[in-house]
């Protein structure tokens with residue numbers, strides 16, 4: 001076993017000069033991390049022994065939900081055992097989710113650009129411990145990372161075939177049931193009532209893990225769970241990647257120990273470059289938090305939640321105070337409405353209505369009744385969709401109405417604090433809303 005990485009630069013190691021190491025070559029990767037050890041497979045309906053290290057590690061998925069990885073592994077194996085999947089020739093499937101549907105996130109792309117083999121090692125290790133027959137890495141169509149991963153795969157000789165797939169660049173196509181749906185049936189829309197760990201790709205038990213989670217698995221397979229948990233918080237051990245953007249001097253992706261003070265994260269980005277009106281945490285399915293609350297918090301699921309936010313896929317955006325937050329929220333709400341799969345009422349009718357309400361409130365002729373109407377509509381879209389897309393969008397809007405309540409009051413008086421007509425939050429190609437039923441743009 002080679003020496004475990006010291007410090008917190010585990011996924012994105014740096015050179016002595018402080019630059020990100022380029023580990024795209026398999027030989028350089030193995031010289032740095034050592035070879036991936038052989039990982040044993042499942043026996044008598046139990047996962048291979050890697051699951052014990054995952055339990056010790058306390059690793060939680062870094063794709064947004066922070067669900068315990070070991071529990072997901074057990075769930076896939078129990079589902080496979082109940083259906084005699086291995087003897088019936090319907091072995092489990094593994095998917096590395098590098099879709100990065102959140103426009104404000106770039107952590108998976110940066111990780112794969114610098115360190116693709118560690119992600120692929122995690123896929124290989126997870127596939128082995130599940131006795132999987134096939135594995136996939138999903139990157140959204142058109143991503144520049146596709147070339148990097150294609151070359152990395154060509155260098156490898158993994159015991160389980162890893163296929164690169166490129167689903168459409170739609171927000172909801174990165175949802176785990178949508179990924180399984182696209183790989184199995186060619187349609188990247190969420191599926192109701194069937195969770196991938198039970199019935200995923202072609203109805204096989206399917207383990208979907210985010211690309212960053214896979215990279216952590218690649219390290220745990222080498223260095224063990226105790227080493228992994230030697231940094232971070234007891235309830236969320238390890239390091240994590242954070243996409244930091246907005247009014248900071250050095251925006252980018254940084255790796256921190258879970259539980260690092262948010263103020264320290266901002267310092268690592270060389271401080272604020274201007275005044276911020278509030279933080280977006282977790283992306284467009286996440287939550288807004290006031291600057292004072294978040295700067296007093298630590299970057300862990302519990303601490304950020306206590307401040308009113310959500311880590312989600314590791315997004316931290318300091319909104320430029322020169323822009324109108326209500327215009328920004330309205331613009332993103334329209335985009336989120338257009339990104340839905342258009343299969344359920346909350347997405348077909350609810351999200352476009354919420355976005356229209358926000359347009360009115362962001363204008364200069366809003367009335368209190370417009371705010372009341374929006375607040376009354378928000379709960380109507382929650383817990384009623386086939387996936388969490390409307391819930392996340394409602395949280396994004398609802399927390400904005402709370403954090404930016406002074407700006408709402410200003411608009412009700414016919415004013416706006418913005419000193420620029422520019423926009424801040426990124427969105428990709430606005431789609432019309434309400435959307436039609438799933439069409440070819442989900443294929």
Ligand code: SF4
Pocket residue numbers: 172190191340341342343344345346347348384385386387388389390
């Ligand atoms: S809630 Fe929205 S995004 Fe989710 S499945 Fe239904 S229509 Fe699609």
